[in-house]
Amino acid sequence: MKRVTITDIAKLAGVSPGAVSFALNGRPGVSEQTRRRILSIAAEHQWVPSSAARALVGSRAGVIGFAVNRSASTLGTQAFFTDLIAGMQSVLAEYRIAIHVVLVSSIEEEVGTYRHWRGAHQVDGVIVIDPRDEDPRLTALREMELPAVVIGSHTSEPGQPATILLDDSQVAHTLFDYLATLGHRSIAFVAGPAEFQHTRMRMDVLAALSGQGVSGEVISTDFSPAAAASTMRRLLSRAERPTAVVFDNEMMAIAGLRAAQEMRLSVPQDLSIASFDDSVVAGLVRPSITCITRDTFGLGADAANFLREQIDAAQVLPDRIGALPQLTVRESTAGPS
Known part of the structure; x- marks a missing residue:
């Protein structure tokens, strides 16, 4: 089959090749109605961009x-x-x-x-x-x-x-302050890598709660559920264990929940668990996980x-x-x- 070109599409749409280029590359310069007509014609004729031509003329890669x-x-x-x-x-x-x-x-x-x-x-x-x-x-x-x-x-x-x-500072306050208001005075944060700015902001907010009598501990991990479960087992094996554990994402929190249940601890009666990320799964497990929910x-x-x-x-x-x-x-x- 002959390759459909921008010139062919322009003839079918009754516009200039330049207008077709603007529409196909998502650039301003054509009306929304014209853009949709051009995209429809391009899809109907199975147009695909030429990478060689793009490189030669310095146009968009798409x-x-x-x-x-x-x-x-x-x-x-x-x-x-x-x-x-x-x-x-x-x-x-x-x-x-x-x-x-x-x-x-x-x-x-x-x-x-x-x-x-x-x-x-x-x-x-x-x-x-x-x-x-x-x-x-x-x-x-x-x-x-x-x-x-x-x-x-x-x-x-x-x-x-x-x-x-x-x-992320306000988000961290929302979650950690909620747990402090519930009465928790020993909170552990099972985090991702400490070099991330958002992780450190959450760590700083937890540390600032020491002025309210809250003891905070941070353990950095690689985000994996396996690392979260292993960390949770170590935390819960202590004589003085935290009363609340916060995880960087919901799959880590679910792994931590499973570890607590393996150790015959009841959530939330013996231990509260929360997460800085949410998903459908976090609301389906039992008990369902308290989370920061973002769009x-x-x-x-x-x-x-x-x-x-x-x-x-x-x-x-x-x-x-x-x-x-x-x-x-x-x-x-x-x-x-």
Whole structure:
């Protein structure tokens, strides 16, 4: 079959090739009605972009990149990433933009991935998660002039990529203050890697509760359910064990719940359990898990829309405020016995 070109689509749609290019690349310059007509014709005739032609003319790749520093086994247990990517795709699919997701094992490999994508003209921009202090990824992205949006907890430094701001300090106060109000004075936090800014903000909030007579302990892990269960067994084997344990995500919390039940402790009568992430599964186990509930699907959609705008912008756009999550109280928390 003869390959359908942008010129062919332009003739069928009764518009210029330039208008077709704008519509197919998700760029402004055509009305919404015209854009949808062009996309419909392109889909009907099974049009696909030519990567060689894109590279020659310097046009859009029609792809955004998302590099995730997680192991495949750990990533598969976290609903956060499934919902986040689904939210991105819900926006990008309308504009025939794809997502290139890769797993990396280190921050150096992540930076190398960005350099490869930029040099090969494989992506138009990237979404970055889990920012750190003095993050080398942000400096590298600025030097590469690769459009990016960060999902993070701190405002962007001048010249660095824009951020969708999530108030992790307020979120941590919401959960830890709730447990303190219930009467818990010994709280353990089973966290992810300590170098993540959002993890340290949660740690700082727990430490600040010492002024209210709360003893807080933090144990960093690799996010895996196995590490969460092992940590829970060690905590509960002590003579002086915590009365409440908070986990960084819901699958860790469920693993911790199972460990407590194995040790014949009753939740929440003997021990309260909570999580900083939520999912359908967290509400189905018994007892159901008290969680911080965020619209992760909506966050992914917002990040994708923000990145689309950033790709079209000549300058770095201002930061934006993300939606504030809410506390969902379920059966796993109560006052200490």
